Amino acid sequence: MIFDLFDNDYDEDGFRTCNVTGMSIHRSVENPVKVFGLTAVVALVVGGFFAIGVALTRWEFVGLLGPEEFYRWLSLHAWNLLIFWMVFMEIAILYVGGPMVLGRRLPIPKIAKVGWGTMVTGALVINYAIWTTEAPNQAPLLTSYAPLPSSPYFYAGAIIFILGSVVAALPFFVSLWQEKSWGEGGSLPLVTFGAFVTSIIAVEALLGGLAVMVYAFLWRIEILESIDAAVYRQVFWIIGHGTQQINLVAMVTVWYFLTHIVGGAEVVSEKVSRTAFVLYIFFINLGAAHHLLSDPVVSISWRIWNASYAFYGATLASLIHAFAIPAGIEAGRRRRGKGGGLFGWLTNAPWKNPVFSATIFSIILFGFVGGITGVVMGQVQLNMTWVRTLATVGHFHGTVALGTTIAFMGLVYFVIRTMFMREFRFGRLASLQPYLYAATMTAATLMLMYIGLLYGVPRRIHSVVRDIPGTDFSLSAAEPLMMIFGPFALLAIISGAAFVVVALASVLFGERKLPGSDLVPDEGVEFESDEPVHKFDMRGTFVITLIFLGAFIVVYIANWYLLSQLWSIGP
Amino acid sequence: MGSPIKPPDEDWxxxxxxxxxxxxxxxxxxxxxxxxxxxxxxxxxxxxxxxxETYDVSTEEYQEKVESYREEAETLDGSIVPPSDDIYVAGIRFQWRGLPVVVETGKTYKFHISSYDVQHGFSIRPEDVLSQHTNLLALPGYEWVIEMEFDEPGTYHVICNEFCGVGHSSMHGVIEVRDEVNV
Structure with missing residues (x-):
């Protein structure tokens, strides 16, 4: 049965034509995509399991774990979800966006295997190092707070994982090089271009990560005598936040891909969308600086320049995609005669298809919940009220747990249907799952934000709401919101588990057959029409984006009001 | 045209x-x-x-600064009364050296923030209005001098909000803000 998973109906040369996308797919690309995708889902299961202990401890009404266990579980939750679930998926996305979209074989397939093996080794070493942490070592959480020591195996595992990721990305780069040097000239498809931008940002982030983890490892095994906390922080965040920027760009690429295939979206302006991707290359990694905004050492000019991604170059890029992608759906569907009024193109969309609904929830929730708060907390002064509180945790659950994770769930559903060729098991649950997860995780995420912002409850801490040992003072005013957070966090974990159940049951026990036409718009994925797509009406999108901008402005003003209530800080 | 998985037209x-x-x-x-x-x-x-401003400082140098500041200072109800506008605070697992301190409203103080061991989060909030909180970082090897002026009297609680070890959540200190401080 296992080998059955990796065998489709290929021709003599190993190619097949996908009856959904029309893409010419070679076995050497498809199988690694499945392997990386399945590995990512395993990481999701592990990280999701540890979420149970994290949520039930922060919900102090339950208070499941003692401090030592809590920090251990939090570390395993962070690394498996923020890093392993994401990065394994992203390598799969590079292979889809590169050789698969281009209709090529995967070049240097052995290197892909070596990369996968090295990544898995690194991930196992990190999990082992965290699980066996003993004093004087401390659980690293995500960041490892040098000079607070973590297990030397942790740094070694991180180095191995980073090297593995770079190796695994190499076949993608070679396929682009082949395309440009042996291809017919012309421009890359937008999805390939987006994947290429993702890979550039990834390499920047991974090199920063390699530098910082080698530095910390050498210190930890006592080759270096001391470690500079400020240098560690600055270099760490090149990868610490850089990995999250990889998630963002990969996710945007997935949005263009999936909205096109299952929703009939089209690119309304190649010029505008590609320019936005180029803005990411130049500016998005500067955003990592917002981890240092309430730190000593770096100057205020450095902070303002970097935190603003250089005059908000990367924010502008995201605002552009925020219009271009829904506009692509709207204009694409209107062109197919599926318009009707302001929002008819949206209401008549395939909402029962979990690939579609997951993609749309990802777009909306990433923008409204994760995106707005990211820019707000990235303002130098507002950062003082956000940083190191649960509000920050709310922000990155908006970006990663809502935005990227839901998009990647949609992609996994898509891979199950079109590459594993399986019908969904528990079909109704599959249709409902994106709704359940999006709703419950949104509620939990909003609670985290309110609890952090309105009550100053810190993140990365065992217990402060009910009890701060040694004092009568506590943050118990936050308890009512915690009573909402706890149950919704549990429901979100259950909804995430539902995804895993559907995904694994479908892959292992689903009926094997060619994906049906239910996945794509009635007229097929590619729709020919004489009328160019940019001439179709985009007024529905315009209204949605104006509502988005309005929400942005309201949140922005509210945050500045909160800040202005503080005592005087600074000159 | 319009497909993101096909090369765009030449004139895109x-x-x-x-x-x-x-x-x-x-x-x-x-x-x-x-x-x-x-x-x-x-x-x-x-x-x-x-x-x-941030200054490079060794742990030993900063310890000397904090201890000489404490020796120079008088105390009021168990809290340090800063002898000048300078207030020295150091994070050390799992306490705030230099706290509790008592300060006056309307007076600008220079908080010197650092750490003797690892990273600590210097997070302040008044007891009665938890939505007012600020979060600054104490780093070993660096002395950060940042001005603060409190306009409302009350008890301000300092907790550590950067992970510093298993006892992290017990790290607590107090800044007492009064309209007048008479020793």
Missing amino acids: WDVPVNRRESIWLGLSVAWSMILFGWMSLWTRIGDQNPIG
Whole structure:
């Protein structure tokens, strides 16, 4: 049965034509995509399991774990979800966006295997190092707070994982090089271009990560005598936040891909969308600086320049995609005669298809919940009220747990249907799952934000709401919101588990057959029409984006009001 | 044309942009400039800015500074009364050296923030209004001097909000703010 998973109906040369996308797919690309995708889902299961202990401890009404266990579980939750679930998926996305979209074989397939093996080794070493942490070592959480020591195996595992990721990305780069040097000239498809931008940002982030983890490892095994906390922080965040920027760009690429295939979206302006991707290359990694905004050492000019991604170059890029992608759906569907009024193109969309609904929830929730708060907390002064509180945790659950994770769930559903060729098991649950997860995780995420912002409850801490040992003072005013957070966090974990159940049951026990036409718009994925797509009406999108901008402005003003209530800080 | 998984037409750069998308581009550029401008402006007109000089300092040097400050200071109800405008605070697992301290409203103090061991989060909030909180970082090897002036009297609680070890959540200190401090 296992080998059955990796065998489709290929021709003599190993190619097949996908009856959904029309893409010419070679076995050497498809199988690694499945392997990386399945590995990512395993990481999701592990990280999701540890979420149970994290949520039930922060919900102090339950208070499941003692401090030592809590920090251990939090570390395993962070690394498996923020890093392993994401990065394994992203390598799969590079292979889809590169050789698969281009209709090529995967070049240097052995290197892909070596990369996968090295990544898995690194991930196992990190999990082992965290699980066996003993004093004087401390659980690293995500960041490892040098000079607070973590297990030397942790740094070694991180180095191995980073090297593995770079190796695994190499076949993608070679396929682009082949395309440009042996291809017919012309421009890359937008999805390939987006994947290429993702890979550039990834390499920047991974090199920063390699530098910082080698530095910390050498210190930890006592080759270096001391470690500079400020240098560690600055270099760490090149990868610490850089990995999250990889998630963002990969996710945007997935949005263009999936909205096109299952929703009939089209690119309304190649010029505008590609320019936005180029803005990411130049500016998005500067955003990592917002981890240092309430730190000593770096100057205020450095902070303002970097935190603003250089005059908000990367924010502008995201605002552009925020219009271009829904506009692509709207204009694409209107062109197919599926318009009707302001929002008819949206209401008549395939909402029962979990690939579609997951993609749309990802777009909306990433923008409204994760995106707005990211820019707000990235303002130098507002950062003082956000940083190191649960509000920050709310922000990155908006970006990663809502935005990227839901998009990647949609992609996994898509891979199950079109590459594993399986019908969904528990079909109704599959249709409902994106709704359940999006709703419950949104509620939990909003609670985290309110609890952090309105009550100053810190993140990365065992217990402060009910009890701060040694004092009568506590943050118990936050308890009512915690009573909402706890149950919704549990429901979100259950909804995430539902995804895993559907995904694994479908892959292992689903009926094997060619994906049906239910996945794509009635007229097929590619729709020919004489009328160019940019001439179709985009007024529905315009209204949605104006509502988005309005929400942005309201949140922005509210945050500045909160800040202005503080005592005087600074000159 | 319009497919993101196929190479675009050769003239893709010259294809016109929809009018509403152009308007959105203008709004986006304007909003980005407002975001930047306001943040920059607040450093000049605003009262809350995480701005202050940082000095390299060894742990031993900083310990000497804190201890000589404590020796020089008098105490009031168990709290340190700073002898001048300077207040020294050091994070050390799992306490705040230099706290509790008592300060006057309307007077500008220079908080010297550092750590004797690992990273600590210097997070302050008044007891009665938890939505007012600020979060600064104490780093070993660096002395950050940042001015603060409290306008409301009350008990301000300091907790550590950067992970510093298993006892992290017990790290607590107090800044007592009074209208007048008479020793």
